[in-house]
Amino acid sequence: xxKNKFAMIGNGFLASxxxxxxxxGAMPEYELTAVFGIGDERSQQIAEKCSCKVAQTVDELLExxxxxxxxxxxxxxxxxxxxxxxxxGIPFVALSxxxxxxxxxxxxxxxxALDHNTRIYFSSGAIGGxxxxxxxxxxxxxxxxxxxxxxxxxxxxxxxxxxxxxDSGEKGLLFEGTASEAIPLLPRMINIxxxxxxxxxxxxxxxxxxxxxxxxxxxxxxxxxxxxxQASAEMKIYSKSSILVGWSVVSLxxxxxxxxxxx
Numbered sequence: 420x421x422k423n424k425f426a427m428i429g430n431g432f433l434a435s436x437x438x439x440x441x442x443x444g445a446m447p448e449y450e451l452t453a454v455f456g457i458g459d460e461r462s463q464q465i466a467e468k469c470s471c472k473v474a475q476t477v478d479e480l481l482e483x484x485x486x487x488x489x490x491x492x493x494x495x496x497x498x499x500x501x502x503x504x505x506x507x508g509i510p511f512v513a514l515s516x517x518x519x520x521x522x523x524x525x526x527x528x529x530x531x532a533l534d535h536n537t538r539i540y541f542s543s544g545a546i547g548g549x550x551x552x553x554x555x556x557x558x559x560x561x562x563x564x565x566x567x568x569x570x571x572x573x574x575x576x577x578x579x580x581x582x583x584x585x586d587s588g589e590k591g592l593l594f595e596g597t598a599s600e601a602i603p604l605l606p607r608m609i610n611i612x613x614x615x616x617x618x619x620x621x622x623x624x625x626x627x628x629x630x631x632x633x634x635x636x637x638x639x640x641x642x643x644x645x646x647x648x649q650a651s652a653e654m655k656i657y658s659k660s661s662i663l664v665g666w667s668v669v670s671l672x673x674x675x676x677x678x679x680x681x682x
Contacts, residue, residue: 429492430456436665452483571631
């Protein structure tokens, strides 16, 4: 029996992380067939390292007949390509989960997956714990909240940036609201909030707090709490870089083909 084939949409740091894992033998049951992304040079580097095809379009990527497609690109990439991939009956792994904060788009994607007997997989990315969060939410009466703290200047050029917080030398609150309200303000930063909300009580009910800390290194500090009268879970996740995000895809893909599935 041959290896399972996967292809990647995206050719940046996360795609390179997965490619490095693949070349190190961390995905022994897989063969990388193609990479598609903006900028041929970065795609070519991955292709040469992994002996795969550089696709100029998603149609070319699909011609390599992958068993699963992994998105490590952007919200826009998910919005543009997920429906097409699902219509080919191919499962789709999404890292840019913020695309699904749009309820109509989310329902369309789910229905397309059902119609074509396939699935959308949400990788845990920089957080994890989807299993326990979803379980507590299913019990009923749950509340969910996520707090993200980053170095204050990393929010520059976003609507939540505060020069006052940056100059103060002290940690300050930059945003408080729902996941639905947060994603238009920080589409590149709040995928974790949308992921938490979709695993629990929905984007309109999940609370998000965003802090800036002038004294913090360029890392992510994430705190998640999901609680009901019957059970609760609190998770604190620290990531020195986004390497955890790329490796979460490796872990997911390995789980999908393993005789033992860690949920």
